[in-house]
Amino acid sequence: xxxxxxxxxxxxxxxxxxxxxxxxxxxxxxxxxxxxxxxxxxxxxxxxxxxxxxxxxxxxxxxxxxxxxxxxxxxxxxxxxxxxxxxxxxxxxxxxxxxxxxxxxxxxxxxxxxxxxxxxxxxxxxxxxxxxxxxxxxxxxxxxxxxxxxxxxxxxxxxxxxxxxxxxxxxxxxxxxxxxxxxxxxxxxxxxxxxxxxxxxxxxxxxxxxxxxxxxxxxxxxxxxxxxxxxxxxxxxx
Amino acid sequence: xxxxxxxxxxxxxxxxxxxxxxxxxxxxxxxxxxxxxxxxxxxxxxxxxxxxxxxxxxxxxxxxxxxxxxxxxxxxxxxxxxxxxxxxxxxxxxxxxxxxxxxxxxxxxxxxxxxxxxxxxxxxxxxxxxxxxxxxxxxxxxxxxxxxxxxxxxxxxxxxxxxxxxxxxxxxxxxxxxxxxxxxxxxxxxxxxxxxxxxxxxxxxxxxxxxxxxxxxxxxxxxxxxxxxxxxxxxxxxxxxxxx
Numbered sequence: 001x002x003x004x005x006x007x008x009x010x011x012x013x014x015x016x017x018x019x020x021x022x023x024x025x026x027x028x029x030x031x032x033x034x035x036x037x038x039x040x041x042x043x044x045x046x047x048x049x050x051x052x053x054x055x056x057x058x059x060x061x062x063x064x065x066x067x068x069x070x071x072x073x074x075x076x077x078x079x080x081x082x083x084x085x086x087x088x089x090x091x092x093x094x095x096x097x098x099x100x101x102x103x104x105x106x107x108x109x110x111x112x113x114x115x116x117x118x119x120x121x122x123x124x125x126x127x128x129x130x131x132x133x134x135x136x137x138x139x140x141x142x143x144x145x146x147x148x149x150x151x152x153x154x155x156x157x158x159x160x161x162x163x164x165x166x167x168x169x170x171x172x173x174x175x176x177x178x179x180x181x182x183x184x185x186x187x188x189x190x191x192x193x194x195x196x197x198x199x200x201x202x203x204x205x206x207x208x209x210x211x212x213x214x215x216x217x218x219x220x221x222x223x224x225x226x227x228x229x230x231x232x233x234x235x236x237x238x
Numbered sequence: 239x240x241x242x243x244x245x246x247x248x249x250x251x252x253x254x255x256x257x258x259x260x261x262x263x264x265x266x267x268x269x270x271x272x273x274x275x276x277x278x279x280x281x282x283x284x285x286x287x288x289x290x291x292x293x294x295x296x297x298x299x300x301x302x303x304x305x306x307x308x309x310x311x312x313x314x315x316x317x318x319x320x321x322x323x324x325x326x327x328x329x330x331x332x333x334x335x336x337x338x339x340x341x342x343x344x345x346x347x348x349x350x351x352x353x354x355x356x357x358x359x360x361x362x363x364x365x366x367x368x369x370x371x372x373x374x375x376x377x378x379x380x381x382x383x384x385x386x387x388x389x390x391x392x393x394x395x396x397x398x399x400x401x402x403x404x405x406x407x408x409x410x411x412x413x414x415x416x417x418x419x420x421x422x423x424x425x426x427x428x429x430x431x432x433x434x435x436x437x438x439x440x441x442x443x444x445x446x447x448x449x450x451x452x453x454x455x456x457x458x459x460x461x462x463x464x465x466x467x468x469x470x471x472x473x474x475x476x477x478x479x480x481x482x
Contacts, residue, residue, distance in 0.1 A: 133336045136297055139323040140330040141350040141405045151349070155340045 015208045021188045022196035023215060026173060029104060029192055033111035033172040038165055040112075041119030045161075046149060048120070049127040060120075066178075067117040075181025078110060082182065106183035107190050111172035118167040126160020127153055166227040170220055240272040240409060240441065244293055244303030244313075248286065248465070266290070266300075266465040272409075275457030276435055276442045278473075280449075285462040287445045291411050294443065295330050296323040307408055329402030329410040329440075334418055335394040337386040343397045344369045344382040350404035372400040375437070376430065392423035399431065403438060410435075412444045416451065428454050 048060055066074045082089040084099040093099050100106050130153050138148040154161065176194040183190035185199065193216050200209035249263030266286040279287040292298040294305055294312070302315040312321045337346050347369035351360065360368070373379045376396040381389055389397065395415055402410055415431070416424045432455050435442045446452065452459055453473050460470045469476045 133332065133334075134338060136323070137330065137332065137336045137338070138349075140295055140297075140326075140328055141401070142324045142327070142352050143349075144324060152338055156338075 015205060018187055018191075018196060018200075019208060019211055019215075022191050022193045022212065025104065025107070025188075025191065026193040026216075027219075029107045029111055030169060030173045033108045033115060034165065034169045036108070036112045037115045037119045037168045037172070041116055041164065041168065042123055042154075042161065044116075044120045045123035045127055049124045050145070050149070063120050064117045066114050067121075071114060071175070071177025072181055074113060075110060075178035078113065078178060078182045082106075082109065101182055102184045102186065102190060104183070104190055107175075107179050107192055110178035110182045111175040114175050114178055115168035115171040118171055119164040122164025122167060123157070123161045126157035126164070129160065130156045162227065166223055169223055173216070173219060173223075240277075240294065240305075240307045240443065242271070242290065242294060242303075242305050243269040244290070244300035244305060246289065246293070246298070246300045246303075248289060264465045268462065268465070268467050270460045270467055270470065272441060272443050272458065272460075274439070274441050276432070276444055276455050278452050278456040278459045279443065279445045279462060280447065280452055280459055281462035282447055284464075286465040287447075287462050288413055290462070291413055291443060291445050294326075294409075295328045295411055296321060296326050297330075310408070327405065327408045329399075329405055329407035331395070331398050331402050331410065331412040331415045333414045335386070335391075335398045337389075337394055337397055337401070339386050342383050342385055343373065343378065343389065343393075346386070346397055347372050347401045347404050350401040352404075352406050369400075369404065372404055373397070375403075375434065376400045390423070391419035392427055395419060395427060396430070399434065403434070403440075407440060410440055410442045412442060414445055414447070416446070416448070431455065 044059075044063055048056060048063075079086060079101065081087050082100050084090065084093050084101060089099055089101070100109065134152050134156065135148050138152045139145075143151070174194055175192070176198070179190070179192060180195060185191050185195045187196075187199075191199070193212050197209050197212045197216070200206075200212065244266065245268075246266040247263075248266055264284075264286070266289055268286065268290060279290055281287045289298060293300050296312065299320060300313065300315070303313070304311075304315070305313040307326075310321075311317075311319050312326055313319060337343075338349065341349060344366065348365045351365050351368055370379060370382060373382055373396075376399060378393055378396045378400075381393055381397070386394060386397075395418075399410075399412075399415070412431070416427055419427060428451060431442070431444075444451075444455065456473045458470070459473050459476050461468050461476055
């Protein structure tokens with residue numbers, strides 16, 4: 001770099017700003033996405049575990065698909081669905097003039113769709129592992145299926161459900177491909193930490209990439225540590 | 239008065255290559271009544287007694303027939319009535335207790351208390367008090383704050399009975415309630431079940447394959463064998479063959 005010291009100072013300040021904004025955005029996006037995933041994932045898990053209906057396996061396959069598809073393909077489908085000219089997106093755009101693509105909501109949707117299968121899989125397995133005897137006992141006590149689910153089944157499945165929450169959180173935090181497709185890579189707006197790392201590496205900003213990678217690692221390790229701590233002490237006596 | 243007249247195919251009737259499967263398969267075809275007091279459904283394992291009990295509770299659905307308690311119709315294949323478990327108001331006591339492991343004894347019982355139909359539900363404090371009363375009725379008030387994993391078999395079954403009573407049942411169904419507790423506890427628990435029935439005056443339908451229990455607790459015995467009622471009457475009148 002040239003001799004002007006002010007130039008490198010500006011660049012450093014700018015780098016720090018990018019790191020900070022990517023960090024903030026990533027946490028916000030991941031948090032909101034995880035909230036959606038918990039609500040939707042639990043509902044899907046309940047339906048898939050408890051209801052017998054035609055198309056159940058199809059629903060399971062559709063929800064699970066992002067787990068096996070390349071993330072860019074999932075992102076592509078999301079554009080086809082939600083893009084300005086997409087199946088749903090065009091309708092919304094005509095009505096409101098607004099499109100979700102390249103907003104931070106797009107990053108939320110991409111992260112949520114990618115994380116949902118992990119939540120559904122974990123929660124469904126946990127719910128199915130609860131002995132149906134407990135549910136029958138609850139029914140004989142006059143409790144509805146829904147009340148039984150929330151007061152008996154879900155608490156008894158809480159470990160597996162919670163594991164699903166943490167896995168989803170980690171998956172949402174690390175989401176890259178689908179986010180890039182649907183939300184783009186706009187610093188300060190849709191550039192989450194994984195995208196910022198990619199950009200830093202491409203631009204040769206090794207220090208910046210290093211810091212971001214360390215931050216991401218620290219957040220992930222903390223999440224795992226917290227999970228173990230929260231679930232470790234409790235026993236369900238089952 | 240409980241009136242039961244049901245038929246149900248259990249297992250497959252095909253005389254398949256699997257010998258065990260064809261031995262287990264049989265046709266349940268029973269007709270009996272249970273009035274006040276303790277009515278025993280007696281028979282070997284595999285005689286269909288537990289299926290009868292589960293049909294009354296609504297856990298299994300008969301192929302055809304009719305089940306009614308007093309003037310309430312639980313099941314009638316002819317008119318297509320099949321009341322959901324929740325609406326039958328049966329207290330069910332399971333062989334292996336099935337207490338909710340994440341709730342204390344008191345919470346287990348309180349969970350069973352039916353919300354009042356007019357008042358829109360009892361307050362938490364009222365439910366707690368009622369749960370305490372029921373635990374006291376069974377003599378295990380001391381265990382109120384304990385979790386199921388901390389309770390002995392006898393204590394667990396007392397809590398389970400208290401919970402069944404909490405739902406204000408029209409009938410209590412007991413499925414071999416003493417088979418998982420030790421012999422010493424068994425005698426005491428049997429007397430307590432008897433006393434509880436007399437105090438509450440709710441009809442009990444009690445499934446067992448143990449002759450001693452029949453003699454000790456039964457007012458009326460229905461003997462089942464291979465899905466059929468082969469005799470019934472007072473414990474003195476019927477001949478009992480010890481089940482396995």
